[in-house]
Structures are given as C-alpha cells and as structure tokens.
Amino acid sequence: MTIVGLGLMGGSLAMRLKRDGAARRVVGLVRRAETAFAAERLGAVDRAATDPAHALPDADIVIFATPVRVLMAQLQAYAPLFKPGAIVTELGSTKRAITDALSRLPPHVYPIGSHPMCGKETSGLAAAEATLYEGATxxxxxxxxxxxxxxxxxxxxxxxAGARPLTLAPARHDRLVAAISHVPYLLSAALVLAAESVAEEDETVWRVAASGFRDTSRLAASNVAMMMDILLTNPDAVAEMLGRLRRQLDALGEAIAGGDETRLQTLLQRAADRRRRLYPPAIDD
Amino acid sequence: MTIVGLGLMGGSLAMRLKRDGAARRVVGLVRRAETAFAAERLGAVDRAATDPAHALPDADIVIFATPVRVLMAQLQAYAPLFKPGAIVTELGSTKRAITDALSRLPPHVYPIGSHPMCGKETSGLAAAEATLYEGATxxxxxxxxxxxxxxxxxxxxxxxAGARPLTLAPARHDRLVAAISHVPYLLSAALVLAAESVAEEDETVWRVAASGFRDTSRLAASNVAMMMDILLTNPDAVAEMLGRLRRQLDALGEAIAGGDETRLQTLLQRAADRRRRLYPPAIDD
Known part of the structure; x- marks a missing residue:
C-alpha cells in the first residue's frame, strides 16, 4: 500500500496501520526528502520515497492524502504508474470534483472516493497521531x-483505522459536508474578521474574548491552502448552505431588533434542544 | 457579603471566596428552598436564605448573579432593604441597561457594575466550581x-476570585462583548438551525458532523432564558456586530462563488493569522 502525502491525514493513517500491523507494507510518497526522512525515523512508514516511480508501480492500494486540487492533478500525472488491478482512493474533503478526476483513470485500475470526517486545525506530519480516526465517520x-x-x-x-464507514454518493456528501464543515469554517473566519474590524478601532476587544470566542473561532486557524481547495471545489453547496445560514441569522437579528421575544425564544430553544441532543452533556457536567 | 442567585456564576463565586476564606461571611439569597439547602450542604455559603429581608439588610456588599432582566427588577424591588453604605454590584453580561437600573438606586448605597468574562454552556449550582474565574478578564x-x-x-x-480586573465604560463594554460573545452565540445557534433545515431533508447530516461542527456549535447549547436577557438588553451593539459579520460572510461567499482565489486567500489568511496570534498552538500540538 502506498500513501501519497504524509501530512496530518496520511501520516496518521500510516501510523495507525503500522501500529496495528494492519497493512503488509506501508510506503509513503512525499514531495520533500526531509519529510521522507522524518516519516521513516518516526516509524510511520516502512519506506518513504520522493519519486513516484519508486512508490506507485508495486502498490495494490494507493491512497491520496494530499490537498484536494493537488490530488486531482496527481491522479492524472500518476495514472501511467498505477499497477493493473490497483485500488486508487483518496481522503479528500470534497467528492464531486474528485470523482470526476477518478472517473478519468484508465480502465485497468479501481477508483473509489472516501473522506474520513476528522481533522485538527494543526497540520503536517508533526501533528499526526495513530488515534486520529478513532470513532470518526x-x-x-x-x-x-x-x-x-x-x-x-x-x-x-x-x-x-478505527472509523465507521458510511456510503454516500458524491453530490450528497458535498451538500452535507458543506453544512457541517465548510460553512462552520467560513463562520469562524468571518467571526475573526468581524472582531478584527472592531479591534482596528478598539484593541481591548481581544482582552474580553473568553472561551466562547475561542471555540467558535477555532476553525479559522485551519490550513488556508487546504481550505481554499475544499471551498473552490464545492462552490454550489457552499453557496446554498451560506444562504440557509444567512436566513437563520437574519431571522435571529430581526427578532432581536424588533424585540419579538416569542420568535427569538422559539428559534434559540430549537437550536439549544438540537445541540444538546447531538452532544449530551457528560454526567459529571 | 450576600450573593443573590447561586447558579453557575454566583455559586462559583461563593465557592471560591469560601475556599480561600476571602470573605468574612458569605450569604446566599435564592428563590427556591431546595437551592438554599443544596448550597448549604455543599458548603458553598455560610448561610442561604429565600427571604430578602433575611439576607440583605446586614450585607456590606451585595452581588447580583441572576439573569440580566431578573436582576434589573430585583435591584428596584430590593432597594429599600440595602444597608446604608452598602456596595451593590452584579455579574450581568450587558452593562448599559443595568447601569441605568443601578443609577436609580437610593443615594445611600454605592452601585457599580461588573462582568466576569467566563461561563459554560451548562448552568445552575450543580455546574459551579471554585476555579471558574481563574485567569478570566x-x-x-x-x-x-x-x-x-x-x-x-x-x-x-x-x-x-482569580480574575484580572479591567475597567470599561458600559457602552464600550456592550459593543466589545457583542463582538466576542453575543454574536458568536447567535452564529452557533444559526449554524445549528441551518443544519437542522438540511436534516429535515436528509438526517444523515448529523452522522457526518465532526469536531469542527461540535466546537462551532457549542454556544448554541447555552441557557436560552439567560441569553434572551442578554440579547434584548443589548440590541444596538448586537445589530452593529451582526452587520459586520454579514459583510465578512458576504465577502467570503462572493470570493468563492466568483472563484476569486486572491481575494479568498487574503481574507482567510488574515483570519488564520489573527486566530493563531490570539491562541498560539501548544508546543506539543
């Protein structure tokens, strides 16, 4: 098996499979020699290479764990190197655009998309851990x-890897993930930018920020290049979900401005009830 | 000293002052006899009462830790009971409306507003802890x-209480806190409501929710009655900050829809840089 890209996602997957002896042989294909060296030294892979010709032709399974638009280009560039009968998959965060790229692979390989629903706002091999996928969809x-x-x-x-598989068609995946991942990221970024616009007039705003701001803004620290690839390969679903979000924000804003307590209570209680059902507080909370 | 309301904020303050022996005598004034009993049993207070006439006339300091609009009504109702020379303060999350109420107190007491910047999405005495205020502004x-x-x-x-005092005029407080607390709460609620609108068509959306959605939606689980009081006593600043947020969301949405990579990159990188400066990742992250 060859994992292309040993960042947070690829590195964590390699570590997990190596830890449990779940793969006969884990090879890493990376861009930089330092990463190859670090991955071998960490024991994340059996062997790391920087030359695709040394990592792909023997692999029964090739897993792309590079940013979405990078992997779409790599799929095309590496296509001649895949072994006949190889399974070619990836861990990208959008599915429609990647599925188009996968469908153009030669007929003698088996393409299939996948997307583990986990991540951190830190990236790179240094942030990788064998437990990253534990319990994730x-x-x-x-x-x-x-x-x-x-x-x-x-x-x-x-x-x-410790995760729970869930089959979803590409377009359905992209809509759902826009709602619970891409739009939350945009919200976090917009929140930080709005606070920054206040800070330009009054720097004290940062001194009153507490845990609520910290948690709501966490995703804004995500890797920007990675998130750009995700957003730009899922523009329709992101636009639809931003529209839904705007309608909810407008409804809340109008209820507050108009002093409509009944309406405000109904909306906020519905959100609170749903959030508490999704993430019940711990017994000792 | 008398603390009016022994929920998360009042209960935590009482516990902290008792723990460190920082107050000669901590009395709690609560609505329900069960809460009074529980607070005494927990050792959160020296004595708890349900009758204002038994808790206020002897207090050198009275601290209101009830929801914003409740405490505004209590200030007026309890005014005849305050001891001459008593300091009357409160822990409310908005300051302008409360300052108006404080300014109407009789001339023989000393009113002053305050607001510790901390909280949790759980509420009540059961959630209280002596360390709640540690390190907070x-x-x-x-x-x-x-x-x-x-x-x-x-x-x-x-x-x-373990916190760091910061003097702010009421109107300035209300603007800054709208940006880093009230609007983040509305965002979290709107995000849950938008996802809920998707779930009405496709329940699977909840199965793909990961840590990003969990953290960005955390505030939506806050106590609704408490948050309604906050929002409805700070409508102008909330409206201004919602406007700032909407402009940032629109800018992001337009850059994605138009495929304007340079603009998108500039905005997202600015948000990421600021978030990372505010909350630097731990060394071992």
Whole structure:
C-alpha cells in the first residue's frame, strides 16, 4: 500500500496501520526528502520515497492524502504508474470534483472516493497521531464502475483505522459536508474578521474574548491552502448552505431588533434542544 | 457579603471566596428552598436564605448573579432593604441597561457594575466550581457616582476570585462583548438551525458532523432564558456586530462563488493569522 502525502491525514493513517500491523507494507510518497526522512525515523512508514516511480508501480492500494486540487492533478500525472488491478482512493474533503478526476483513470485500475470526517486545525506530519480516526465517520463514495469487492476493501480500511464507514454518493456528501464543515469554517473566519474590524478601532476587544470566542473561532486557524481547495471545489453547496445560514441569522437579528421575544425564544430553544441532543452533556457536567 | 442567585456564576463565586476564606461571611439569597439547602450542604455559603429581608439588610456588599432582566427588577424591588453604605454590584453580561437600573438606586448605597468574562454552556449550582474565574478578564464598570474606594473593592473581589480586573465604560463594554460573545452565540445557534433545515431533508447530516461542527456549535447549547436577557438588553451593539459579520460572510461567499482565489486567500489568511496570534498552538500540538 502506498500513501501519497504524509501530512496530518496520511501520516496518521500510516501510523495507525503500522501500529496495528494492519497493512503488509506501508510506503509513503512525499514531495520533500526531509519529510521522507522524518516519516521513516518516526516509524510511520516502512519506506518513504520522493519519486513516484519508486512508490506507485508495486502498490495494490494507493491512497491520496494530499490537498484536494493537488490530488486531482496527481491522479492524472500518476495514472501511467498505477499497477493493473490497483485500488486508487483518496481522503479528500470534497467528492464531486474528485470523482470526476477518478472517473478519468484508465480502465485497468479501481477508483473509489472516501473522506474520513476528522481533522485538527494543526497540520503536517508533526501533528499526526495513530488515534486520529478513532470513532470518526469515514465516508465511502463509490463510482458507478467501482466493484462491490473494492467498496468492501475501503470499508475494511476505514474500520482498520478505527472509523465507521458510511456510503454516500458524491453530490450528497458535498451538500452535507458543506453544512457541517465548510460553512462552520467560513463562520469562524468571518467571526475573526468581524472582531478584527472592531479591534482596528478598539484593541481591548481581544482582552474580553473568553472561551466562547475561542471555540467558535477555532476553525479559522485551519490550513488556508487546504481550505481554499475544499471551498473552490464545492462552490454550489457552499453557496446554498451560506444562504440557509444567512436566513437563520437574519431571522435571529430581526427578532432581536424588533424585540419579538416569542420568535427569538422559539428559534434559540430549537437550536439549544438540537445541540444538546447531538452532544449530551457528560454526567459529571 | 450576600450573593443573590447561586447558579453557575454566583455559586462559583461563593465557592471560591469560601475556599480561600476571602470573605468574612458569605450569604446566599435564592428563590427556591431546595437551592438554599443544596448550597448549604455543599458548603458553598455560610448561610442561604429565600427571604430578602433575611439576607440583605446586614450585607456590606451585595452581588447580583441572576439573569440580566431578573436582576434589573430585583435591584428596584430590593432597594429599600440595602444597608446604608452598602456596595451593590452584579455579574450581568450587558452593562448599559443595568447601569441605568443601578443609577436609580437610593443615594445611600454605592452601585457599580461588573462582568466576569467566563461561563459554560451548562448552568445552575450543580455546574459551579471554585476555579471558574481563574485567569478570566473581569470587567468593572463604575458609574459617575461610584467612589474610587468602591472601585478598588470590586477589583479586589475580582482578584480574590482569580480574575484580572479591567475597567470599561458600559457602552464600550456592550459593543466589545457583542463582538466576542453575543454574536458568536447567535452564529452557533444559526449554524445549528441551518443544519437542522438540511436534516429535515436528509438526517444523515448529523452522522457526518465532526469536531469542527461540535466546537462551532457549542454556544448554541447555552441557557436560552439567560441569553434572551442578554440579547434584548443589548440590541444596538448586537445589530452593529451582526452587520459586520454579514459583510465578512458576504465577502467570503462572493470570493468563492466568483472563484476569486486572491481575494479568498487574503481574507482567510488574515483570519488564520489573527486566530493563531490570539491562541498560539501548544508546543506539543
């Protein structure tokens, strides 16, 4: 098996599979020699290479764990190197654009999309950990041409990483993930930018920031290049979800400005009830 | 000293002052006999009462830790019971409306506003803890009539709770806190409501929610009655900050829809840089 990219996602997956002996042999393909050296020294992989010709032709499974638009370019560039019969998958955060790229792979390989629903606002191999995928939902997005046996292999990979596989068609995945991942990121960024605009007039704003601001703004610290790839390969769903969000914010803003307590109470209570059902407080809270 | 209301804020303050022996005598004034009993049993107070006439006339300092609009009504109702020379303060989350109420207190008491910048999405005495205020900013908002010696007493109270006092005029407090507390709460609620609107069509959305959604939506689980009081006593600043937020969201949405990578990159990088400066990642992250 070869993992392309040993950042947070690829590095964590390699570490997990190595830790449990779940893969016969884990090879890493990276851009920089330092990363290859670091990955081997950490024991994250059996072998790391910087030359695709030394990492791809022997692999039964190739897993791309690079940023979305990078991996779309790599899929095309590396296509001639894939072994006949190889399973080609990826861990990208959007699925429609990647599925288009996967569908253009030669007929002698088996492409299938996937997306583990986890991450951190830190990135890179230094942030990787074998437990990253534990308990996470791992979306599997087969193409029409993907055989059932290949779906089963990727589901087994997800389980080996400690995750729970969930099959979703690419367009459905992209809509749902826009709602619970891409838009929350944009919200966090917009919140920080709005506070920054206040800070330009009154720096004291940062001194009154407490845990509420800290948590709501956490995603704003995500890797910008990675998030740009995600947003720009999912513009329709992001626009739809931003519209839904704006309507809710407008409804809340109007209820406050108009002093409409009944309406405000109804909206806020609905949000509170749902949030508490999704994440019940711990017994000792 | 008498603390009116032994929920998260009042209960935590009582516990802290008792723990360190920082107050000669801590009396709690609560609405329900069960709370009085529980507070005494927990050792959070020296004595708890449900009758204002048994808790207020002897107090040198009275601290209101009830929801904003409740405490505004209590200030008026309890005014005849305050001891001449008593310091009357409160822990409310907005300052302008409360300052108006404080300014109407009789001339023989010393009113002063305050607001510790901390909280949790759980509420009530059961959630209280002596360490709640540790390291928090504690805003002190004096009235024109507040003597310097009284300001010093409330600053000492803040330090005794483990917090750092910061003097801010009421209107300035309300603007800054709208930006870093009230609007983040509205964002979290709007995010949950927008996801809920998606869930009405496709329940699977909850299964793909990961830590990003969890953290960005945390504030939505806050106590609704408490938050309604806060929002409805700070409508102007909330409206201004919602406007700032909307402009940032629109700018981000337009850059994505238009594929304007340079603009998107500039905005997202500015947010990421600021967030990382505010909350530097731990060394071992």
């Amino acid at each position: 791992w979306v599997v997005s087969p193409l029409p041409r993907t055989p059932d046996g290949v779906i089963a292999v990727v589901e087994a990979l997800a389980r080996a | 504690w805003v002190v908002s004096p009235l024109p009539r507040t003597p310097d010696g009284v300001i010093a007493v409330v600053e000492a109270l803040a330090r005794a």
